[in-house]
Amino acid sequence: MTTIRDVAKRAGVAVSTVSKVINHYPNISEDTIRRVTEAIDELQFVPNAIASSLSSKQSGRIALILNPNTQTQAIDEITMRYMTGAVTRARELRMELLPVFFSMLEEKSVEEVETFLHSQGVGGLIICGMSKDDYVLQRLVAREHFKVVLVDVPISNASTSYVSVDQRAAQADVARKTILENQGPSKDVLYISGKQNGYVSEDRLQGMLDLARELEFNLSVHSGEFSEKKAREITLKYGEVNDIIVCASDLMAIGAMRALMDLDIFHPVCGFDGITLMGYAGKQMNTVRQNFHDIAAEAVDEVARLIGGEQGRAVIMPHELVRLEYMDIIV
Amino acid sequence: MTTIRDVAKRAGVAVSTVSKVINHYPNISEDTIRRVTEAIDELQFVPNAIASSLSSKQSGRIALILNPNTQTQAIDEITMRYMTGAVTRARELRMELLPVFFSMLEEKSVEEVETFLHSQGVGGLIICGMSKDDYVLQRLVAREHFKVVLVDVPISNASTSYVSVDQRAAQADVARKTILENQGPSKDVLYISGKQNGYVSEDRLQGMLDLARELEFNLSVHSGEFSEKKAREITLKYGEVNDIIVCASDLMAIGAMRALMDLDIFHPVCGFDGITLMGYAGKQMNTVRQNFHDIAAEAVDEVARLIGGEQGRAVIMPHELVRLEYMDIIV
């Protein structure tokens, strides 16, 4: 293993000089920089991340806290996009990402979680999919002992940022598009919402209420709890008496669409998320595509900014409307 | 942050003694162990993993090398199962898992990859989804500079183990079951195989050849390259003239089944993997359920064994036959 000392010797300078070159310190002569850089290249030197973070106490280590739902693979796709986006960007920024799953935090106190994170040299957190019921996580961000970036949860303070698409606008957009495309007797729309008391659920519901006012249609709302089965049941019950079904997630949209097919009736259905599974519903459907990969990358950037001393803030990511069907998604 | 020194002071012993207690060294009196343990509890001390691995040079850090296919979410489910299984087990063993994606290794030489891994203090690797074309990875394991555990790739030597289900037997099992369940005039079976020159593909094909000999049926083989679309095309062409379609993956089974539905004919189809998506094919299908979560956990155990100095070996995991359909998989 080649160390910083080898590089120093090779370049004929002191170790500290090499360190400064690596970390882009000011006040180093062009000539020294060149010599050191050459030595680094020749020796294929890569700084030891372990030693580096021990010494600097400022480990570019961040924990990516995920809630992989083992129930449905639809969530796997989203979680995986978060992972790849975050891991890739982290490497570009020469930071280290530590995946942590909700299940590993269960039955732990906030203090325990904090000491664990500290013992791992973690300075920042990215939390995906936190709900209002996740008590320890809630307290974790409230205590502000870590720099944290929340994904899809609109909370920000001095050391907390969040990144998310504009849920409210996006929900209205996709529903509007779907309704306008089907200018029939579309007076009654059924909205299958997410979880009561959930962050995104409430925003999306607001979007629907906005739209109902804008387009003046009858809106009936039922909570599908992000469950495909639940959405199916709701559609079996209320699908027939409505003209259009708007769902707060793709999974529920699939459940709704399949229920309609079982009933042998057709109504337009739209979803939210833009997952591949949407192609397996049997019919074309509109949905909101969230770019989870980019969202996670942005979250990494943001946590880096926070660690760099900047204030927390809100980062709104763009979304796009798409229409998915089987032949488009298979490869 | 409470350090080992604080604990030592609190317990009235030397730091090294605390270290020995933590790492379960022999020759420590019951009494000191008790005192140290108490101090640790009272101070809620958790050893700093960074410092520990810097000092011991023997970081329990392992890289989990994955190939997340951004094309289809079916693969996301599998990749995610690998992740959760490995990460969870790693934490139990107090090891650290570093997720690495194939994309991050592209355009890097073996040497570069090795120095990168070394700089990260990585001692062991778990590689999932390596193919015969992944040149750098191939060389990486051949050089034996790391302890590596291969998933689904039957290579083992002094410092390399592999863990996998018995692909050959499993393929024969699921096909046999499917054929025997449909004791009609099932003389002709179409096998849609995986990638030519692939590790598991070859094993699974062998399983089919075994079975063709055993049950004496006509077997025609076409390569679907693990592509849903390809399987669809093959089925559109040859589906009608065969009685049963056996596929080397669930994804292809879905493609085949949907093709049959488009043709408006029915033949039994079976797949391989046991992914949730299988429920969206439209009909019930047999498949082999591989427990990816446990496989990954086993891989972590195995890499720990290798690091502990044991020889490489083959670990065969159990598989089970299941029949999946929509109502079973939705939640």
Place this chain on the structure above:
DNA sequence: CTGTTAGCGCGTTCAG
């Protein structure tokens, strides 16, 4: 059985 001491590889003062 326990304590002392010297590093692990690097970042960071602070003189020069």
Place this chain on the structure above:
DNA sequence: CTGAACGCGCTAACAG
């Protein structure tokens, strides 16, 4: 602008 010296938190000999 450079380099010597110290320390991050811990483990590993070696003394005692």
